[in-house]
Amino acid sequence: MSAFRKTSIIFGIVFTASAIAAACGYFSWFWLFIPAAIYSLFLFFGSKNICSQFYMQVKCFSENKARIQLSFDDGPHPTITPQILRILKKYNQKALFFCIGKNIEKYPETAKQIVQEGHKIGNHSYSHAYTFDFFSVKKVQKELQKTNEIIEKITGTECTVFRPPYGVTNPNIAKAVKNLNMQAVGWSIRSLDTLGDKESIKNRIKKAKPGDIILFHDTKENTPEILEDFLRLKND
Ligand SMILES: [Zn+2]
Numbered sequence: 001m002s003a004f005r006k007t008s009i010i011f012g013i014v015f016t017a018s019a020i021a022a023a024c025g026y027f028s029w030f031w032l033f034i035p036a037a038i039y040s041l042f043l044f045f046g047s048k049n050i051c052s053q054f055y056m057q058v059k060c061f062s063e064n065k066a067r068i069q070l071s072f073d074d075g076p077h078p079t080i081t082p083q084i085l086r087i088l089k090k091y092n093q094k095a096l097f098f099c100i101g102k103n104i105e106k107y108p109e110t111a112k113q114i115v116q117e118g119h120k121i122g123n124h125s126y127s128h129a130y131t132f133d134f135f136s137v138k139k140v141q142k143e144l145q146k147t148n149e150i151i152e153k154i155t156g157t158e159c160t161v162f163r164p165p166y167g168v169t170n171p172n173i174a175k176a177v178k179n180l181n182m183q184a185v186g187w188s189i190r191s192l193d194t195l196g197d198k199e200s201i202k203n204r205i206k207k208a209k210p211g212d213i214i215l216f217h218d219t220k221e222n223t224p225e226i227l228e229d230f231l232r233l234k235n236d
Pocket residue numbers: 073074124128165166
């Protein structure tokens with residue numbers, strides 16, 4: 001049973017008992033807002049923190065405890081992804097690329113190159129829509145299936161891993177991932193390379209230890225330089 005379901009049952013009982021007590025005149029109905037507010041906070045933080053394991057099991061550390069797992073979201077990108085691939089080859093590193101289905105359709109050669117160079121492609125939804133977190137189970141499932149089919153058709157590899165767009169999880173995403181028998185993958189270190197300040201990004205990722213999963217984006221111009229600095233330091 002997920003933490004979400006357990007929490008809902010507990011708060012359901014607390015809320016019902018409080019409502020009965022309020023109806024019997026033990027206290028004002030106004031106080032019912034306290035369990036409702038606490039429950040909403042649980043749902044909110046469970047959604048926002050990908051590694052909370054609140055709605056679903058998400059892998060946030062690498063199974064291989066001997067090395068750092070590099071991961072790149074939102075590609076493939078026609079110029080930045082090849083730069084990253086060159087750097088990974090130079091330092092003999094393998095990575096996980098969580099690609100967006102519509103980008104794979106746009107840049108199939110780059111997607112093929114990722115696989116040909118020994119890296120793995122994961123599913124990062126088809127549209128990466130801003131409204132993805134509000135999609136029904138059926139719509140999430142359709143996006144994931146469509147992207148899996150595109151990955152298989154273009155790269156010839158089967159895709160079993162999914163990273164939720166924006167790192168947000170909810171009951172609908174959890175159900176769709178379960179129905180498709182896929183594994184959700186998060187991260188233990190977020191480089192925040194989307195925010196741009198190179199020095200603070202470098203400081204954040206240099207704390208990485210074997211077993212960590214680092215999140216980068218192969219759509220940001222600064223990412224290749226940051227990655228190369230990181231790998232050079234690790235290899236020294
Ligand atoms: Zn993304």
